[in-house]
Amino acid sequence: MGEAKLYRRAFLATSTAAFVGTGPSSSRALAGTDEGNFVSLGKIAARRGMQFGFALNSRRLVNDPRYAAVVAQQATIVVPENALKWAAVHPSPDRFAFTQADTIASFARANGIAMRGHTFCWHRSLPSWVTQTVTRRNAEAVLVDHISRVAGHYKGAIQSWDVANEVINLSDGLPGGWRNSFWYEVLGPSYIEIACRAAREADPAAVLCYNDYGLEGDGVNGANKRAAVFSMLRALRNRGAPIGALGIQSHLRAGRAESFGPGLARFIRDVKGLGLDIYITELDIDDSGLDPATSDGIVAGVYKRYLDLVLETGAVSVVLTWGVWDTPHYTAATPGQNGPMAQRPLLFGPGGSVKDASWAAEHSFARAPLLPPR
Ligand code: G3I
Numbered sequence: 001m002g003e004a005k006l007y008r009r010a011f012l013a014t015s016t017a018a019f020v021g022t023g024p025s026s027s028r029a030l031a032g033t034d035e036g037n038f039v040s041l042g043k044i045a046a047r048r049g050m051q052f053g054f055a056l057n058s059r060r061l062v063n064d065p066r067y068a069a070v071v072a073q074q075a076t077i078v079v080p081e082n083a084l085k086w087a088a089v090h091p092s093p094d095r096f097a098f099t100q101a102d103t104i105a106s107f108a109r110a111n112g113i114a115m116r117g118h119t120f121c122w123h124r125s126l127p128s129w130v131t132q133t134v135t136r137r138n139a140e141a142v143l144v145d146h147i148s149r150v151a152g153h154y155k156g157a158i159q160s161w162d163v164a165n166e167v168i169n170l171s172d173g174l175p176g177g178w179r180n181s182f183w184y185e186v187l188g189p190s191y192i193e194i195a196c197r198a199a200r201e202a203d204p205a206a207v208l209c210y211n212d213y214g215l216e217g218d219g220v221n222g223a224n225k226r227a228a229v230f231s232m233l234r235a236l237r238n239r240g241a242p243i244g245a246l247g248i249q250s251h252l253r254a255g256r257a258e259s260f261g262p263g264l265a266r267f268i269r270d271v272k273g274l275g276l277d278i279y280i281t282e283l284d285i286d287d288s289g290l291d292p293a294t295s296d297g298i299v300a301g302v303y304k305r306y307l308d309l310v311l312e313t314g315a316v317s318v319v320l321t322w323g324v325w326d327t328p329h330y331t332a333a334t335p336g337q338n339g340p341m342a343q344r345p346l347l348f349g350p351g352g353s354v355k356d357a358s359w360a361a362e363h364s365f366a367r368a369p370l371l372p373p374r
Contacts, residue, residue, distance in 0.1 A: 038354045041347070041361055042076035042113075049371030050317050051114060051159075052361075053077035054324045055282065058100040061107055070352030071324055072111045077159060079116035079281070079320055080104050085125035090146055093129050098153055105157055116281075116320070117154065119162035119211065120147050121195050123181035131182055139186035144198040151202035160207035160245055160279070160318075163199050164192045168212060168228045170221075177228030192232075193241045200242040210236075211247030211281055213332060216306075218261040226267045230274075237274050246271050247281035248310075251322070251332035254302045255289040265313050272315035277374070279318040280310060284345040285357075286333040295344060300356030303347065307364035314369040321346050325353070 045052035053075035060067045071078065082088050083100035090096055108115045121143070134142050151161060169179035178184055183191040196208050210233060214225050229246070236243045248268075252260070268278050285302050287295045310316045322331070325348040328341045349355045 038358060039362065041074050041358075041365060044362055044365040045319065045368075046076055048311075048365060048368045049373065050311075050319065050365065050368065051077040052318075052365065053079070053113065053320045055079050055081040055118075055320060055322045056104050056324070057081055058083050058103040060324075062103060066351055067324060068107065070348065071107075072113070074348075074352075075113055077114040077116060077318060077320065078104060078108055079118050081118075081322070082125070084117050084150065085119060085122065086130060086146070087125040087127045089150055091127050093133070096149055096153070101154070105154060109157065114159040115154075115157060116209075116318075117151070117158045117161040117206070118281075119165040120150070120199065121164040121183050121191055122166060123179060123183070124166075126182060134182075134186060136186050139183075139191075140194055143183075143187070143191065143194060147195060147198040148202045151199050151206065155203045156205055158203060158206045160209045161199055161203070162211040162247055162281070163195045163208045163243070165211045166213060167192060167210070168225060168232065170224055170228060176232060177225070178232075192243075193236060193239065196236070196241045196243055207244040207277060208242055209245040209247045209279065209281075210243060211249060213249040213251055213282075215248050215267065216250055216252065216264055217259040218263045219259060222259070223263055226263065230267065230270060233271060233276060234274055237276075243276065245277040245279055247279045249282040249322075249332070250280050250306065250310075251282060251284055251286070252302060252306060253286040253289070253333040253335075254295070254299050255287065260306055260309060265309055268310060268313045268315050272313070277317050278310075278313070278315045279320075280316055281318075281320055282322040282332070283319060284322045284331045284333075284342070286331045286335075286342045286345055288330075288334050288340040288342045292343060296356045299344060300360040303357045304360040304364055307361060308367075311364055311368035314371065317371055317374065319365075324348065326350055 042052045056078050080101050105115055167179055168177045170177040172180040174180055178189055199208050212229060272278060285299050287299050290298055323346050326344040326346050328343050330337045331342045331345050334342050347357045347361050
């Protein structure tokens with residue numbers, strides 16, 4: 001029996017324990033060794049009725065054949081990490097820059113992989129021409145034009161669009177917990193519905209998604225944010241806005257008391273009860289606070305517990321990690337964003353090497369409830 005299988009069996013035997021001493025030495029190159037029999041997470045997820053994939057950087061897709069090979073092997077869905085944000089795709093009032101996102105779209109099409117779009121209404125990555133020239137008078141027209149052009153360009157090629165991202169921010173103290181963002185200032189709380197209707201018009205086939213972070217924690221902050229998001233989604237549904245899914249970003253942190261738990265599972269079922277699909281859209285696990293010698297096992301344990309918790313609801317149909325393989329960088333959960341970086345926050349090691357977390361995900365997907373065909 002290959003070392004990989006022995007290794008996998010060892011991992012499964014102690015799947016809930018932190019893997020002291022497994023560390024970086026546990027990763028192996030993907031092709032050409034025993035790890036060659038590591039199966040595709042996308043294929044395993046598909047057997048349970050789900051899609052699995054990554055956020056992509058279009059330049060790496062072009063310049064790094066190994067990166068492209070790992071994505072083609074492992075993913076059944078991808079999303080551009082930055083190429084469809086306003087700053088990248090609509091840098092000036094009369095110019096749209098589709099090249100980067102087109103690269104990802106043609107790669108996805110060529111490999112039979114679905115694609116998500118991220119994002120239309122967000123308080124970040126807005127080019128200065130928007131914040132300097134868009135006012136209450138022309139905001140709706142500018143927003144609808146942007147969505148018609150961008151969603152229209154990818155009509156029929158996008159599985160789901162993050163129509164709005166990170167709209168709820170309780171600390172701003174606004175009614176309903178809305179963030180005091182640029183879009184809120186110029187359009188008030190109607191901007192999500194305006195964006196949904198414009199996206200539906202431009203691409204009737206795409207599922208329209210609301211995406212947010214900070215929904216995972218079982219503490220009071222997580223509970224309050226989930227309540228605000230639930231009320232906002234229910235109100236949109238009650239008004240007949242064509243919203244069809246919720247994206248739970250899932251930027252987690254290892255090495256501290258587990259923050260996610262039954263509250264998140266209940267929330268997922270409640271949102272499903274509104275008739276919405278549930279996606280895990282930006283999964284990564286900050287390990288900046290861990291000892292690299294033991295981090296792999298600990299991170300794998302968090303992946304396993306989180307994926308088991310959300311997949312066991314039988315309501316999560318899409319899972320993406322925010323990147324393909326490990327590189328030192330700040331995840332959205334890395335404290336302070338100027339201290340130690342996360343080192344190995346993703347499911348695959350450098351070059352797509354298999355590590356404990358790869359097996360953790362394989363195990364969770366393989367054991368997930370079978371989802372009914374959509
Ligand atoms: O493309 C420009 C380049 O031309 C310029 O030379 C360079 C230097 O300023 O900036 C480049 O743009 C950067 C862009 O990433 C592409 O690399 C932006 O400055 C930088 O702010 C942007 O960071 C992205 C960030 O969102 C803001 O859009 C991160 O890569 C991306 O991982 C992060 O992703 C967000 C999700 O969209 C929403 N949820 C949280 C998540 C993590 O923060």
